[in-house]
Amino acid sequence: MQVYQARWVVPVTTPPLRDGAVAVQDGRFAYVGVASRAPRGDIHDLGDVLLMPGLVNVHTHLELTAMRGFLEELPFFEWIVRLQRAKTTVLTPQSMLDSAKLGLAEGLLAGITTYADTCDSGVALDAMREMGVRGIMYQEVFGPDPASCDEAIASLRPRLSAHLDRRSALVRVGVSPHAPYTVSDRLFEAVTRLAAEMDLPMAVHIAESEDEDRYVRDASGPFAEGHRSRGLTIVPRAETPVALLARLGVLERRPLLIHCVRTREADFRAIARARCAIAHCPASNAKLGHGIAPLNEWLEHGITVGLGSDSMASNNRMHVLEEARLALLAHRARHPGRPALPTSRALELATIGGAQCLGMEDEIGSLEVGKAADFAAFSLGDLAAVPDADPIATAVFALGGARASTVAVAGLLRVIDGQLRDADNALADRVRATGEALRASAVSPNHVKG
Ligand SMILES: [Zn+2]
Structure with a gap:
């Protein structure tokens, strides 16, 4: 039995514990409580740290880590067109695997x-397996032309079967029809049937931008024009993207x-009725100029919400506590004078809320006896003010961007003393070289012809 002692233990589903400890046996928590009553075992005193459940990031594009800083200051349509083109013309399976692993290294830290x-x-499936993290890889599928639907499904099916052969105790497989402006009605329906047949979880980008709204509601805007220029017939499909789904x-x-x-009352009701969960990505939404999502309304409708960092191309970093801080600040700024969303609620979004989004709440998302021993400890030593008064506020408002000192997945330590275990030191160099290749390519916004 391994016993980890911490100045603060924050289980999330129960109150914080001063001078707490967790004990781990066979990859699961055997004890969560005060250190003085912890069972005997190998004691690891982590010292002046706040120990909490491992954070849950409900939306990433790990293969795009090399694109950090690559597509800045572009309108959304041009941003996504260049991003898609870069994936096919510059990136290779190996460079995307490296990207994904580097993204996970950053995430673990x-x-x-x-x-x-x-x-x-x-590639994310192998990257997650190699890096020893938990997760779901949703295989994306694209196809705005209904005529290409059968072909898309014909190649998707064996791909999913091959992925399923490679799933593990920690890593699962799902499927993701990308978004309304890249997926036809026919393909949405066909993927949904396939997901039911193969019993796979689904994820979909929805109601992200004004461009998407216009495309779905009026068959207008840059996505409609882009598709029409390729000879596709684009017609209005639904009042809102959620209504389309x-x-x-x-x-x-x-x-x-x-x-x-971009969801409103009818959408909230439809989402709540269907018991769908939302991956809320406040930094990405703000950075790409899509707006502030109606978090308050979602929560009032009883919708399950988790936090996502989105890709490095749309966020430039990955830190779920920072997303929690931003979600809470944006929420309070948007609703002046109304009762504030409690800070504890923001921490829940980063942990148990994310677990609920993925149907993993019985396994992870809080420090509870019997759950998988996924945890993260952050040093409090760098914080000038002694943050004893409210460790939850410290986690949400002060630890965003901080490096974790100790991280475990299913009881196995992945980060020790702020260092990744089994770090591949050449990985960052290889991803940097991919970044340089992107910048030098014809897809780069800075590319000069000649
Ligand atoms: Zn995304």
Whole structure:
């Protein structure tokens, strides 16, 4: 039995414990409580740290880590067109695997133990396995032309079967029809049927931007014009993107709904009725200029919400506590004078809320006896003010961006003394070289012809 002592233990589902400890046996918590009553075992005094459940990142694109800083200051349509083109013309399966592993290394050092990754290349599955984290890789599928639907499904099916052969105790497989502007009605319906047949969880980018709204509601805007220029017939599809998913029967499969920035009352009711969860990505939404999502309304409707960092191309970093801080600050700034969203609620979004989004709440998301021993400890030594008064406020408001000192997944230590275990030192160099290749390529916004 391994016993980890900490100045603060924050279980999330029960009150914080001063001078606490967790004991781990066979990958699970055998004790969560005050250190003085902990069972005997190998004692590791982590010292002046705050120990909490491993953070859950409900939306990443790990394969795109090399794109950090690559596509800045572009309108959304151009941003996504260049991003897609870069994936096919510059990135290779090996460079995307490296990207994904580097993204996970950064995530582990930020205390993130569980990842919900939407992945085009399929490399995230191996990356998660190699890095020893927990997660779901949702295989992405694209196809705005209904005529290409059968072909897309024909290649998707064996890919998913191959992924399923490689799943593990920690890593699961799902499927993600990308978004309304890249997926036809026919393909949405076909993927939904396939997900039911293969019993796979789904995720979908939805209601992210004004461009998407216009595309779905009026068949207008840059996405519609782009598709028409390729000879596709684009017609209005639904009042809102969420209404589109409802009409096509996608919501009945309870997909994880990524973004939902542009949702309103009828959407809230549809999402709540279908018992779908939302991956809230406040930094990405703000950075790309999509707006502030109606978090308050979602929570009032009883919708399950978790926090996602989104890709490095749309956030530039990965830290779920920072997302929690931003979600809470934006929420309070948006609703002046109304009762504030409690800080504890923001910490829940980063942990147990994320676990609920992925159907993993019985396994992870809080420090509880019997649950998997996924935890992260952050040093409090750097914080000038002694943060004893409210450790939850410290976690949400002061630890965003901080490096975790100790991180475990299923009881196995992945970060020790702030260092990644089994770090591949050449990995960052290889990803940096990919970044340089992106910048030098014709896809780069800074590329000069000649
Ligand atoms: Zn995304």
